Amino acid sequence: MQPIESFEVPAPSKVNYINAQYGLKSWLLTKDHKRIALLYLASITFFFFIGGIYALMIRLELLTPQGDFLQSTTYNKVFTQHGIIMVFFFLIPSIPATLGNFLIPMMIGAKDLAFPRINLLSWYVYLVGGLITIYALLAGGVDTGWTFYTPFSTTFSNSYVVATGLGIFINGFSSILTGLNFIVTIHTMRAPGMTWFRMPLFLWSHYATSLIMILGTPVIAITILLLAFERVAGVGIFDPELGGDPILFQHLFWFYSHPAVYIMVLPGMGVISELVANFSRKNIFGYSFVAFSSIAIAVFGFLVWGHHMFVTPQSVYAGMIFSFLSFAVAIPSAIKVFNWTATLYKSSISYDTPMLYALGFIGLFTIGGMTGLFLASLATDVHLSDTYFVVAHFHYIMVGGTLMAYMGGLHYWWPKITGRMYPEGWGRFSALVIFVGFNLTFLPQFIAGYLGMPRRYHAYPPEFQVFNVLSTAGASILGFGMLIPAIYFVWSMRYGRHAEPNPWHLPGLEWRTQSPPPTENFEVTPIVTWEAYEFAPPEETEVVGRFGPELERT
Amino acid sequence: MQSWIPLIPDSASTFSWKVDALYFYLSGVTVFFTLLISAVLIFFTIRYRRRSPYEIPRPIAGSHKLETLWTVIPFVISMTMFGWGAQLYFEQYKPPPNAIEVYVVGKQWMWKLQHATGQREINELHVPVGRKIKLIMTSEDVIHDVFIPAFRTKADVVPGRYTTLWFEATKPGKYHLFCAEYCGMNHSGMTGSVYVMEAREFDNWLSGNVGNVTPAAAGQQLYQTLGCASCHGANGEGGRGPTLVGLFGRQTPLEGGQSVRADEAYIKESILNPQAKIVAGFQPIMPTFQGQVSEDQIIQLIAFIKSLPGGTASPGASPAAGTPAQSPAASGSPTQNIR
Numbered sequence: 027m028q029p030i031e032s033f034e035v036p037a038p039s040k041v042n043y044i045n046a047q048y049g050l051k052s053w054l055l056t057k058d059h060k061r062i063a064l065l066y067l068a069s070i071t072f073f074f075f076i077g078g079i080y081a082l083m084i085r086l087e088l089l090t091p092q093g094d095f096l097q098s099t100t101y102n103k104v105f106t107q108h109g110i111i112m113v114f115f116f117l118i119p120s121i122p123a124t125l126g127n128f129l130i131p132m133m134i135g136a137k138d139l140a141f142p143r144i145n146l147l148s149w150y151v152y153l154v155g156g157l158i159t160i161y162a163l164l165a166g167g168v169d170t171g172w173t174f175y176t177p178f179s180t181t182f183s184n185s186y187v188v189a190t191g192l193g194i195f196i197n198g199f200s201s202i203l204t205g206l207n208f209i210v211t212i213h214t215m216r217a218p219g220m221t222w223f224r225m226p227l228f229l230w231s232h233y234a235t236s237l238i239m240i241l242g243t244p245v246i247a248i249t250i251l252l253l254a255f256e257r258v259a260g261v262g263i264f265d266p267e268l269g270g271d272p273i274l275f276q277h278l279f280w281f282y283s284h285p286a287v288y289i290m291v292l293p294g295m296g297v298i299s300e301l302v303a304n305f306s307r308k309n310i311f312g313y314s315f316v317a318f319s320s321i322a323i324a325v326f327g328f329l330v331w332g333h334h335m336f337v338t339p340q341s342v343y344a345g346m347i348f349s350f351l352s353f354a355v356a357i358p359s360a361i362k363v364f365n366w367t368a369t370l371y372k373s374s375i376s377y378d379t380p381m382l383y384a385l386g387f388i389g390l391f392t393i394g395g396m397t398g399l400f401l402a403s404l405a406t407d408v409h410l411s412d413t414y415f416v417v418a419h420f421h422y423i424m425v426g427g428t429l430m431a432y433m434g435g436l437h438y439w440w441p442k443i444t445g446r447m448y449p450e451g452w453g454r455f456s457a458l459v460i461f462v463g464f465n466l467t468f469l470p471q472f473i474a475g476y477l478g479m480p481r482r483y484h485a486y487p488p489e490f491q492v493f494n495v496l497s498t499a500g501a502s503i504l505g506f507g508m509l510i511p512a513i514y515f516v517w518s519m520r521y522g523r524h525a526e527p528n529p530w531h532l533p534g535l536e537w538r539t540q541s542p543p544p545t546e547n548f549e550v551t552p553i554v555t556w557e558a559y560e561f562a563p564p565e566e567t568e569v570v571g572r573f574g575p576e577l578e579r580t
Numbered sequence: 581m582q583s584w585i586p587l588i589p590d591s592a593s594t595f596s597w598k599v600d601a602l603y604f605y606l607s608g609v610t611v612f613f614t615l616l617i618s619a620v621l622i623f624f625t626i627r628y629r630r631r632s633p634y635e636i637p638r639p640i641a642g643s644h645k646l647e648t649l650w651t652v653i654p655f656v657i658s659m660t661m662f663g664w665g666a667q668l669y670f671e672q673y674k675p676p677p678n679a680i681e682v683y684v685v686g687k688q689w690m691w692k693l694q695h696a697t698g699q700r701e702i703n704e705l706h707v708p709v710g711r712k713i714k715l716i717m718t719s720e721d722v723i724h725d726v727f728i729p730a731f732r733t734k735a736d737v738v739p740g741r742y743t744t745l746w747f748e749a750t751k752p753g754k755y756h757l758f759c760a761e762y763c764g765m766n767h768s769g770m771t772g773s774v775y776v777m778e779a780r781e782f783d784n785w786l787s788g789n790v791g792n793v794t795p796a797a798a799g800q801q802l803y804q805t806l807g808c809a810s811c812h813g814a815n816g817e818g819g820r821g822p823t824l825v826g827l828f829g830r831q832t833p834l835e836g837g838q839s840v841r842a843d844e845a846y847i848k849e850s851i852l853n854p855q856a857k858i859v860a861g862f863q864p865i866m867p868t869f870q871g872q873v874s875e876d877q878i879i880q881l882i883a884f885i886k887s888l889p890g891g892t893a894s895p896g897a898s899p900a901a902g903t904p905a906q907s908p909a910a911s912g913s914p915t916q917n918i919r
Contacts, residue, residue, distance in 0.1 A: 093768070098765055098766060098767075098768065098769075099765050102762075102764070102765065102767070169764070169765075171762045175722075175723060175761070175762070177721070177722055177723075177739060178722040178723070178762075178763060178764055181721075181722075182688070182721060182722050182764060183764065265739075266739045266740025266741070267739070267740075269853075271740070272723055272738060272739065272740070273738065306628070306637075307630075307635070307636055307637055308637055308639065308640065309639045309640065311640060311642055311643075312642040312643070312646075312647050313642065314642070315642070315647050336669070337725065337734050337735055337736050337760075338736045338738070339736065339738055339741055339743050342669065342670060342673050342674075345669065346666050346669070349662055349665060349666060349669075350662055350666075353658040353659065353661065353662045354655075354658075356654070356658060357651060357654055357655055357658070360650065360651075360654045361647070361650065361651060363617060364646075364650040365647075367617060367620055367621060367624070368646070369640075370621070370624035370625065370628060371624060371628070371640065372628060372637055372638070372640065373624070373628050373637050374628065374629075374630045374631075374635045374636070374637045375624065375625050375628050375629050375630055376629075376630045377625075377629070377630075385621055385625060388617065388621060389614070389617065389618050389621065392613065392614050392617045392618075393610070393614055396609070396610040396613060396614060397610065399606060399609075399610070399658065399661055400603070400606050400610075402658075402661075402662075402665075403602065403606060403661045403662065403664070403665030404665040404666050404668070404669030405598070405599055405602055405664070405665045405666075405667075405668035405669045405672060406599060406602055406603055406606060406665060407665075408599075408669065408672055408732070408733060408734055408735075409599050409603075409729070409732040409733065409734065411734070411760070412725065412727070412734075412760040412761060412762075413760070473587055476587070476588060476589070476603065477586065477587075477588070477589045477729065478589050478727070478729025478730075478756060478758065480727060480758045480759070480760045480768075481762075482762040482767060482768075483767065483768035484767070484768040485768045485769070486768065487756065487771075492585055531633075560639070561636050561637070561639070562636050562637075562638060562639055564639060566638045566639060567638065567639045567640065567641050568638045568639065568640050568641070
């Protein structure tokens with residue numbers, strides 16, 4: 027066997043992308059994808075913090091059945107803004123714009139993304155969109171729910187709908203630019219020998235995500251524009267008083283916003299594929315199935331938006347088709363879960379923090395995905411839609427899935443990004459705290475939802491209190507758990523142990539250069555002669571059990 | 581006061597146990613697979629933990645057989661869920677022909693309900709046990725949603741449209757009525773109660789609320805005061821305007837060769853926006869009544885038109901069986917009788 031220590035790594039040099047240049051200007055005008063990733067990291071952390079404060083306010087209000095902590099108008103704004111900030115300014119850019127931005131060029135052996143200036147532009151666009159939204163929040167906030175349903179949002183709401191919409195509209199272009207950049211980069215910038223099927227699965231999932239970004243995001247832009255036309259100019263599009271159709275808005279909104287769920291979770295799945303393979307030192311079981319399931323999710327994800335509308339006057343036959351397709355889109359996700367699990371068979375599993383997050387992800391994503399079936403199934407969705415069951419389900423996907431993957435990925439690549447190690451003990455401890463806090467927050471909401479507690483309620487009947495007390499207790503633990511990494515990540519940037527170029531002893535390209543990498547990533551363009559996750563020579567490949575002997579990799 | 585925490589809500593309609601059965605099936609499958617995946621993960625994590633920092637496991641080839649297996653099995657299971665859910669959904673949204681009708685108007689932030697016999701209620705709905713009830717619903721402002729957890733059913737209440745919801749209560753009691761579609765400031769206050777009563781009690785309740793004018797009679801009054809009679813005839817027999825007798829539920833030919841089924845939505849549109857669909861052979865001379873009639877009054881006018889002879893019922897008529905609904909999606913099926 028080939029000892030992984032023997033991978034050749036260039037002698038450490040004092041110059042890297044962080045200290046290559048100094049001064050604010052060198053950061054604000056950088057074209058280096060790694061620096062831009064850090065700019066994104068700082069900005070999405072800022073937005074995550076704001077969204078987290080809103081979450082805390084929601085949980086405090088719901089501790090008691092009466093609406094006593096916030097007024098109803100304030101509460102409505104708080105849950106709306108929690109959703110808007112978390113979805114558009116944290117979850118959607120989270121993994122692609124930070125880890126994706128940093129790693130896509132490194133994983134394919136390129137010096138940068140295909141369009142470095144556009145990459146910087148996308149961050150500024152994001153910033154402008156974000157600042158406009160912050161302005162809207164400070165000026166008075168918005169109370170329409172993150173879904174902006176008409177005609178409430180166009181005719182009845184007295185809040186800053188257009189300003190918030192403008193922020194989201196502008197922010198969408200940053201998404202489109204990032205997606206475009208990733209697709210072109212993956213197509214044209216791969217190092218010699220880096221074939222499509224040698225790419226780490228992180229790249230496949232980002233490719234699929236990018237497809238949704240450039241195909242879906244224009245639709246939300248159009249929708250917001252139509253909404254603004256009606257609200258500002260009184261053009262009748264959605265409001266029946268003006269001759270419009272309020273259900274049309276829901277079709278347009280979910281045509282983007284359902285695929286957007288996959289924008290949020292696909293990159294997370296990519297991170298998990300990396301963590302599972304690398305922390306078990308094993309090639310991913312069924313590599314091509316996992317790769318193509320990402321593409322399948324991206325394609326079929328566009329055909330299921332109507333499952334958000336089973337209780338609207340949408341035709342029951344349309345409902346039936348959307349239900350069928352929603353079940354179909356669950357299959358590629360199931361395939362991923364089974365393959366990740368199978369990868370662990372006869373592997374060598376380390377208990378490092380990133381792997382703990384990966385294991386947590388698989389369990390929580392399984393629950394999140396399976397509870398999605400309750401909502402894809404027509405008759406149960408009628409009872410469950412707009413209840414806390416839905417809230418619990420999508421938090422299992424967004425927090426249990428995406429956030430866990432993001433945290434896992436951040437720990438995994440932290441030594442590469444900063445050149446420092448995070449404290450492992452604290453890492454494991456906080457991963458555990460976050461896992462426990464998360465489940466305590468959201469498991470009770472499934473039951474409250476089936477019992478009939480509607481979402482977006484400022485006050486609720488007292489019989490639901492026990493579940494809300496559990497949720498609030500869980501949220502406090504979750505919030506505390508998130509503070510620990512926030513502290514030690516900052517601490518480690520200055521005081522953490524220096525990281526070696528390849529602290530985890532892995533074969534991936536990003537580990538074959540110094541930590542932190544030089545501005546141009548690699549001293550010489552690498553030539554790839556190995557498969558993804560090739561820990562041992564392929565001749566040693568084992569065929570397990572009665573299944574086989576079909577070799578996927580030649 | 582119950583000392584234990586319930587996991588399912590009260591069961592008080594013919595749907596309740598059917599939805600619960602599907603829910604238990606889904607929960608069973610979910611718990612099974614979650615435990616299976618977790619158990620395998622935990623077992624592998626312990627069994628194949630890294631024992632030495634230099635340990636390199638042998639790579640493993642993929643298996644098309646296994647991939648096929650874990651694609652086909654979830655697909656088959658999910659199709660059973662799909663079929664079961666779809667079949668029940670059709671039942672939930674296909675209103676039965678012989679249901680008692682109750683009109684519901686949602687507005688920020690209250691429910692206004694009216695029985696065909698004239699009784700009005702606010703945020704309360706009294707229904708008899710063992711009878712099919714059909715709600716014909718619309719909204720004065722934003723989208724609302726009638727949600728009765730104990731009946732396991734809900735439906736959006738949409739401005740500019742009529743939607744329907746039906747149920748048959750099985751157990752007397754008081755149950756929650758929620759607005760389940762976020763509708764603004766006092767959304768969480770837009771709640772009420774459904775009182776399910778024994779048939780005799782319900783009759784008592786009805787007779788205790790005498791003196792109400794039925795919606796159809798109120799509609800007739802409006803028909804006169806709004807001047808509809810000058811064109812549509814004193815009793816709806818027609819004149820310069822098309823006849824209204826027997827109109828409801830009929831396929832009506834339009835100028836330009838198309839035709840439209842005269843349901844609630846069509847009648848409402850013809851009152852508020854008469855130029856939208858012109859009946860074949862008539863001039864577009866009717867003025868709009870936009871802004872002059874409320875949602876409640878439109879419902880009364882519709883009830884009046886439904887009650888005209890040749891229609892499917894008359895004002896205050898005793899329950900009679902109608903013809904089966906055409907499509908569960910059409911909110912205005914031709915069989916919406918007035919009782």
